[in-house]
Amino acid sequence: MICSRRGFLAGLAAAPIALSVGCAATRSGDPGPRPLPIPPLAPASVGPDGIRRFRLRALRGTAEILPGKSTPTWGYNGAILGPTLRARRGETVAVTVENALPEATTVHWHGMHVPASMDGGPHQTIAPGGIWEPSWTVEQQAATLWYHPHPHGATEKHVHRGLSGFFLIDDESADALELPKTYGVDDIPLVIQDRRFTADGALDESDPSNIGLLGDTIVTNGIAGAYLDVRTTRVRLRILNGSSGRLYNLALADDREFELVATDGGLLSRPVAARTVHLSPGERVEIVVPVAAGENVMLRSLPIQDRGTLEADLARGFGFDDSFDILELRAARTLRASAAVPDSLVAIAPIAAPGGPVDRSFDLQWFQINQQRMDMNRIDFTVQVDTAEIWSVRNADNWPHNFHVHDVQFLILEINGAPPPSELSGWKDTVYTPPGTNLTLALRFTHHADPTNPYMYHCHLLLHEDRGMMGQFLVLAPGQQPAPRQMGAMTHGHG
Structure with a gap:
C-alpha cells in the first residue's frame, strides 16, 4: 500500500497558503509491493597505470515506477537512476561521462573531496552529445556519497526526472569492522524520493511549492511500493534523501531501536542508538536494523518534528505533517546470524574547538x-x-x-x-x-x-x-x- 497525506502550496508566493488532502488508498488494480531494485555496481576497468575507469551515459528512457504504468524518465546507463560507483581510498578514478540528453547537464560528485575542475558543478557543463572526462585521487575515508546533475537553474528537474546514483568509498578501517558489508544482501543502498504523476503515468512537474516539487507518492530505488527480502539478523541501510525539497523523519513502524553508524562523510566514532533519524535533501545516513526471523516491519517517514520557528500552516504546506510508507523489510523464516555492531567505529579528529572566532x-x-x-x-x-x-x-x-x-x-x-x-x-x-x-x-x-x-x-x-x-x-x-x-x-x- 502507498499511503500519504499530501500537502501542496499554490504558486510561489512569499507567504504561501497550505492545501491538504487526506490519506490516499491503494490504487485500483495495484498488484501490491514489488521487490526493491538494487542499483548494479558499475563495471570498472583498471589498467597498468592503476587508474580505475568508469563510464556513465546520461540518457532518456521509460521506467515502470508505478505498477503497470510507463513513465518517461532520465537515467545514467539505464532508464532511471544510475549504477553504484565504488572505489577505495588512495585509488585514482577516471569517469567518462557522455551526455545523450537533449539539453546540457553536469555530473557533480556530491560529498567528494575533488579538484574544483573535476567537481561537476554548474561550471563543468556537458553539451548535448558532449563528453566530459574528470579524474582524481580519492583522498577521504569510507563513506556513502552520491552523484547527480548540477546545471545552474535546472538541477531540480534533472534530478526529478531520475538522474542520480551512489558513489561508495571503501578503506581499510571500515573493512576491519564487523558491520554488514555484502552489497545488495545485507548492505543496501536506498534512495528515497517523492513524485507526483499525471493520470497517464508521466511525472508531474507543475505547481512547485516554495520548497520545490512535493510528491504524494514515495519512490524507493526507482519504484513505488517496494519491499526488501532480508536474510540476515541485521541489515545495513545506506539511506539517501534524493528528493528535491521533501524532508523525512524515518522510523520503523513498531518503534524499534536501530543503530546509526554513519552520516554524510563516513562512520561515526561510535554507534548511536536511535528510533528516528531526520534527513533533509542531499543528506545520507547509514543505519543497522535488527530483524527477527519471519517478521515484516515497515520503514516509515513520520511527521517532521524539528521545525524551529516554522509556523503550523507553512509546515503543513511544506509537507511536514505527511506520513509515508518507505520500504517493507520482510525477514526470511531462517536468518543468517550477523555480528553485533562494534562499540567503537573510527576516530574523528576535531578541526577546531567550539567558541572560537567565526571566520x-x-x-x-x-x-x-x-x-x-x-x-x-x-x-x-x-x-x-x-x-x-x-x-x-x-x-x-x-x-x-x-x-x-x-x-x-x-x-x-x-x-x-x-x-x-x-x-x-x-x-x-x-x-x-x-x-x-x-x-x-x-x-x-x-x-x-x-x-x-x-x-x-x-x-x-x-x-x-x-x-x-x-x-x-x-x-x-x-x-x-x-x-x-x-x-x-x-x-x-x-x-
Missing part, C-alpha cells in the same frame, strides 16, 4: 544567501588552501533550508550555542537548518588550489538552489591571485 557568516533567506542571489561570474570569497575556518550559518527565514558545501566534509560545533546531539557529531557535507536556527561549522580546505574554477555552497532544496540560493568560492595557494573564467567558455563538447 564567515551566512544568512539564509528566501532564495538568497547574505541577501544575494547566485551570479556565475561573481566569486563571493577566497580561502587559502590547507587552512581551517569556522562558519556561522543562520536560517533567518520562515522557510526550511539546508546548507551544502562542495569539496569538504565539516563538523558541527554548535547548534544555537549548544553542542550538537550525538547523531550529528560526525562528518557532514549537508546540514538541515530549521527556521530560526544558527549553526557553527568547522571546515578544513586541503590539497586542491585553483585560481580559476570555484566550488559552490548552497541550499540543497533544489528549487532554492535553482532560484539563486547559492554562492561560490575559490581555494588559493599562498600568493595565488583569483583568475576566474567567465561563463560561456565552460561547456564541454565532443571529446
